[in-house]
Structures are given as structure tokens and as C-alpha cells.
Amino acid sequence: MRKFACPSCGADVVFRSAQSVYAVCAYCQSMVVRTDVDVASLGVMAALPDDMSPLQLGTGGMFDGQSFTIIGRLKIGWSDGLWNEWRMLMDDGREGWIGEAQGFFSVSFKAEEKSWNNVREALDRCRPLLKESEDGATDVRPGFSVTVKGVQLKAVDIKLATCLGSEGELPFAAPKGRRTVSIDCIGTDGEFATLEHDGVEANVYFGRYLEWDALRFSNLRPLEGW
Template structure:
């Protein structure tokens, strides 16, 4: 864990993960980028749209009997709705993501190393179609091989970052656009493929029931 003074307001900006390079100051909402020796501000993050998520920064939980803490969040919007991507830090230092959409939850971890060429080419092709106004031609149904499993694409969408908070492994300013492809396998596997205009990424995991996460330090909400 490392702490820096926010370049804008002087408040503590904490990086709990050694791989986090970006954070939003909790006090002044400055977007802060970490370098090897210091931090610098790259602007101000707009307030996140409110939602009814019971999760918050600092919420804890368990996955495969190992504890984790939520250290960052992306609020993502697309044509038909919104969802949250929570950046998590496992007790062993591994980072991952919890996707929260309409009451369902998934957990995934980034595939390390270069993606298979066919997967990278497919994601880039889908992005080209969606960003050029040819979304109807970007059809799901194709199969990809990831993490030793065969998964089938079930949804392709152009997503826009509506805001972020906490610490993240990349800069996520408001307006950042990505193509997101959701895939599922026969044994409950889940994967998201995305392309931010520069490179493709893949995150593999599975859907998990709420109770299985054993969440703690939840946001106070009426009815919970």
C-alpha cells in the first residue's frame, strides 16, 4: 500500500494494489495518475450517477474461500441500461472484477499474456462495426477458446464510461468508449472481451450467487 498527497487538494490518495496506476481522489474527485515516484492530476471526475447498489468501496467478500476488498468502480452505460464493474483486490494481491447488472453478479480475472490472434481479430472487427454505425452486422453466436474453455458470444454492445471512483489499473475518464462482448460456457463459465480502441482484453470467470460472496461492509439501503 502506498499513499500520496492529492496534487489538487492535498488529501491522501491510497493505492492498495501495486498494479493500480489510476485513482479518483475521494475528496475533490481529481483523477490522479501514479508514476514511478509521484502522482499527477489529469482532470476532475464528474459525480457518479446514483444507483441502488448495496456495494461500495471498501466492501469485502470471499471467492473460493479467499477474502477480497472492493477498491474501485466503473459505472458503465449503454443503449439499454447501466451496470457496475467493481475492481477487487484479493488477499494474495490478485486483481479481478465483479460485474453487477440487474441483480446478477459475475466475477472474472484478466487473461494474462497475449490473446489468441483469432480472438483479438474478432474483437477488433466487432469494434470497427459498432463504431462505424454497422452494429447490426456485429452478431453474437460465434465461439472463442479462452482459459481452457469454449465460450459462445451472447451479447455485443458499445459501452460508455459514465464515471469511476477508487483505484483502477487504467485511466477511465467519463466518456471512455469500449466494445464489450459477453460470452458464456456450458459449465457456467463467463467471459467478457473488450476493446478500448487500442487493444483487446479478455476477462474469464463465472456467475456467482449473491450469498456465495458473503459480502461485508455494505452500503446502507432501506430494505436491506
């Protein structure tokens, strides 16, 4: 864990993960980028839209018998709704994401490119969404298959996703307005993958869906009625 003074307000900005390059100051909402010896401010981030998620920075839990802590969040919007991507730091140093949408949860980890098969071709077909509206890209349709980590998955949803805000530690800059093509794919045994492209870099996240109780969350956000 490393601690720096925020260049904008002087408050402590903590990097728990060695892989975290960016962090949003909890006091002034400046996005801070970490170099080898110092930090610099990239400007003030937009306030996160409020929601009724019980999760928060510092929420803990269990996955595959190992504990984790939530250290960051992206709030994502698209034409039909919103969802959260919570960045999790496992006790063994691995980092993943908890997807939260309409009461459903998933856990995924970044898949190395050598484990992809025909993923780039799929993303290249869908990249026009970054320059068009979803309604305008009429030739982009789900239903095709890709293989990730040896598992064949079927694309079930393609959307243009826009970052609405971020907080905590992140592996990349996520200012308001950052857009990505996002392709959701599912396997026959509960596996899923999300294929993403921001116009510069492609990424694949592979994992599975989980029930609330399976994650054994702790240190939840107080919500009226819970």
C-alpha cells in the same frame, strides 16, 4: 500500500494495490496518475450516477475460500441500461472484477493473451462499433465461438459500452465517455468471458457467475429497506 497527497486538493490518495496506476480522489474527484515517485492530476472526473447497489468501496467478501476488498468501480452504460464493474483486491494480491447488473453477479480475472484463441479476430470484426452506433453496425452479430483458457465459449451479446464515471483505484484511466466494444461470451458449465477493445488495447476477462450468498459480502452500503 502507498499514500500520496492529491495534487489538486492535498487530501490523501491511497494506493492499496501495487498494480493500481490511477485513482480518483475521494474529496475532489480528480483522477490521479501514479508514477514511480509522484502523482499528477488528470482533471476532475464526472460525479457517479446514483444507483441502488449495496456494494461500495471497502466492501469485503469471499471468493474461492479467500477474502477480498473492493477498491475501485466503473459505472458503465449502454443503449439498454447500466451496470457496475467493481475492482477487487484479493488477499494474495490478485486483482479481479465483480460485475453487477440487475441483481446478477460475476467474478472475473484478466486472461493472459497466450490463453486466447481467435479472440483478436472476433474483436476486429466488432471494432466498427467504436465509430458507429450499435444500430449502424448491422454486420456485427453474436453467435460465433472463441476459446479462452482452453474453454470454448459462445458470444451471446455485443455492445458499445461507455464509462459514465469511476471511483477508487483503477489499472487504467477511465474518464467519463471512454468507449469500449464489449462482447459477452458463455460456456456450457457456467463459465463466461468478456472481450473488450477500446480502439487501442484489447483485453479478455474470464470467470463465472455467482449467487449473492456465495460472495459473503460485508461492510455493505446502508440502503433504506434493507
